[in-house]
Amino acid sequence: MTSNNLERLIKLADEVFAVRNDPEQLNVNSAVIERLMKIHPSSISEYNDGNGPVAWVLLIPTTHDLMQRFLKKELSEKELFDLTPTGIKYDALYLCSALVLEEYRRKGITKQLILTAIENIRKDHHLKSLFVWPFTKEGDLTANAIARLTSLPLYKRLK
Numbered sequence: 001m002t003s004n005n006l007e008r009l010i011k012l013a014d015e016v017f018a019v020r021n022d023p024e025q026l027n028v029n030s031a032v033i034e035r036l037m038k039i040h041p042s043s044i045s046e047y048n049d050g051n052g053p054v055a056w057v058l059l060i061p062t063t064h065d066l067m068q069r070f071l072k073k074e075l076s077e078k079e080l081f082d083l084t085p086t087g088i089k090y091d092a093l094y095l096c097s098a099l100v101l102e103e104y105r106r107k108g109i110t111k112q113l114i115l116t117a118i119e120n121i122r123k124d125h126h127l128k129s130l131f132v133w134p135f136t137k138e139g140d141l142t143a144n145a146i147a148r149l150t151s152l153p154l155y156k157r158l159k
Contacts, residue, residue: 024076024077024078025076025077025078026077026078026080026081026096027078028058032081035081035086036058036060038086038087039060039061039084039086039090040061040090040120040121040124040125041120042059042116042117042118042120042121043058043059043060043061043117043121044056044057044058044059045057045059045113045114045116045117046113047104047109047113049104054100054101054104054109055098055099055100055101055104055109055110055113056097056098056099056100057097057098057099057110057113057114057117058096058097058098059093059094059095059096059114059117059118059121060080060081060084060093060094060096061084061090061092061093061094061121061125061127062080062084062090062092062093062094063084063085063088063090063091063092064091064092064128064129066080066083066084066092067080067092067094067129067131067155070094070131070133070157071131071155071156071157073157077096077133080094089124089125089126090121090125090127091125091126091127091128091129092127092128092129092130092131093118093121093127093129093130093131093152094130094131094132095114095130095131095132095142095143095146098110098113098114098139098142105138110142111142111145111146111149114142114146115146115149115150118146118150127150127152128152128153129152129153129154129155130143130146130147130150130152130153130154130155131154131155131156131157132154132155132156132157133156133157133159134156140156143156
């Protein structure tokens with residue numbers, strides 16, 4: 001069953017983000033995961049129901065300057081990730097992606113994963129803002145809720 005949930009999350013990621021057809025987006029692989037963990041261990045979170053992952057969240061702590069360049073479309077998502085230095089203090093947080101299997105939606109799992117990750121990141125970094133590139137209505141609504149709950153301003157990149 002574990003691989004079934006994982007396979008379903010991977011399929012969902014392909015359906016929602018279509019990363020394989022968009023070189024601008026970050027294609028998550030083992031090297032990306034390793035670097036995200038160096039940026040901050042709370043960059044990646046998952047919820048496992050005992051039968052494998054059912055929700056997955058990816059956040060990228062970065063700098064205000066890189067955030068602004070991304071929002072202005074001067075940088076792709078992949079470039080934002082590649083240019084984010086490791087080992088510095090971050091002041092912006094990119095709400096990169098959140099995936100939840102359909103039967104687990106609307107239960108607050110994603111929101112709790114993100115809030116816990118932000119709380120952990122804030123222990124090490126003084127975050128001043130959040131930003132997002134929303135792909136779905138649900139993603140946009142979640143980002144707005146997270147901004148409200150964390151009292152951080154939210155900036156959006158339009159498609």
